[in-house]
Amino acid sequence: MYIKEEIWIEKYRPERLDDIVGQDEIVRRLKSYVKTRNLPHLLFSGPPGVGKTAASISIVKEIFGETWRNNFIELNASDERGIDIIRHKVKDFARMAPLGEADFKVIFLDEADALTNDAQSALRRTMERYSATTRFILSCNYSSKIIEPIQSRCAVYRFKPLSPEAVTKRIKFIASEEGLRVSDGGLSAIEYVAGGDMRKAINALQAAALLGDEVDEETIYQITSTAKPEEIKSFIKTAISGDFVGARAILDDLLLSKGLSGQDVVIQIHRAMLDLDDIADRDRVKLIDRIGEIDFRMTEGANERIQLEALLAYFALMASEQR
Template sequence: MNEIWIEKYRPRSLKDVVGQKDIVDRLQSYVTAKNLPHLMFAGPAGTGKTTSAIALARELYADSWKGNFNELNASDERGIDVVRGKIKEFARTAPIGGADFKIIFLDEADALTSDAQAALRRTMERYSRTCRFILSCNFSSRIIEPIQSRCAVFRFRPLRPEDIKKNLGQIAAAEMLSIEDDALDALVHVSQGDMRKAVNSLQVAASLGEKITVELVYHTTGMARPEEVKQLLEVALSGEFIAARNRLDDIMISYGLSGEDILKQIHRTVFELDIPDYEKVRLVDRTGEIEFRIVEGSNERIQLESLLAYLALVGENRADSAD
């Protein structure tokens, strides 16, 4: 249990990368050709960008991959000095083990300053014979156009529920854990397509026992059960403001949620409510306004109760219209 499972069970080859078959097939063609252009991996967190880059390097270089692969995190070292120093120094040295080129993997490249990106563009151009770059980012729009045009872009999508369940099932079997089907569904709900978050959530739950239940998952991940949030909104929409306020207290205290946490779950649950679409539009608009106020420093309890009061008024208006 001392090991971090996300590293322990990280795929060692491209064929083991989960949920990104099209991308894996394209990368595999580069391995077969023993050559590749500069690459850009774009997509949400936890979808396999870093894993794919490491697996690609392992298959290209075999035992000498560590000497020909340099991983840097641009969010830690994001200035122009890093590009002119560490990156340029590695790029200009010859590859080892008979390889034709090295690989620099620049994680979170969208955190680089504009000056650093401009310097990086020139470095990519000048040392392309001895070095290839793989840029990983959550938001490709933050990468300047001259760099994007020099890269083959790979867009990673959130993982499908069945892929997450399959991978978690394999980890649970390897760790000799008993995991309920509802608990697997809960982990999928919590992760929202992020495999790293799903694996880490499973490990946290497993630290409290070998039997993983849905209650254990939600309590260890700091999220309320979706049905409880839905009941909260339904009570408010029925016009029972005080009862809804009490339920809000119970949820926030039981799960230790902040105002922003519960608001995110309310937003996800709005679309499951049995109300007309135009009311969902009004509710999402109101939720966005409340979220903005909380971020700007307003008291979260007052703002959340304001949202419940708004829902209660909507419910009363619906009842009056029906009469």
């Protein structure tokens, strides 16, 4: 099959606010700004891949039309985190008069939570000084990392993870456009892998499409190096039953055969814990508490294999204590 050169997350990036799925209430409120052509400073916060950047660019396109690039600049704060990006790039663009018949320019600062506190303080002053001719749209994953003076100057919109229905709707549209057949199992697998992130969903679909025109459950899990939810549940139940050796064999398969990282395994164990019905609530609390401790240790640099086996040992010890 011919390998498509286009990256689908760019090819199918929403061009209008109406194209953004899963954020209906936010889109409805943003449309009022477009209708009145009166835009305040905006702060978009939320997890990756839920439409923050798409919403920002869509607003600008709908307000300025074909000439939107003349009065818009997009900067990624994670590239340059210090105060210099504010003193030079941002301030130089902000002090310029709008071009054409536009009433203001728009500066979109992506991943603004990566800015240092000094840079954010300089940005606050710039927003205040040039508010007559410049509007700022800030995008971040964690609004708590944005200093309070900036938050108070912005209309804050909190984007939520996309629902499975929203992901399915968009995936079906892309599959139709690309001539793909996606099975029901394939759609469920994409929903699970994406976890509310549309970029993950579209990337998984494109990667699977390179192997053929039919996308099924097996292909999605194989392409994304993800274990099936049933496999993780079986893994947990084996450990909780006290069969440490059996659980360790399944762990070997996940790490060596399927190529999962230790962090991937912990995240999937945590997701599966909430769906297991045959565990007492008190035991579930203890297990999730230990999962959090193991995740922290691995994040701090501890050996993944040792930590995962320690988690399995804890599961097995709990089983022996209940006998």
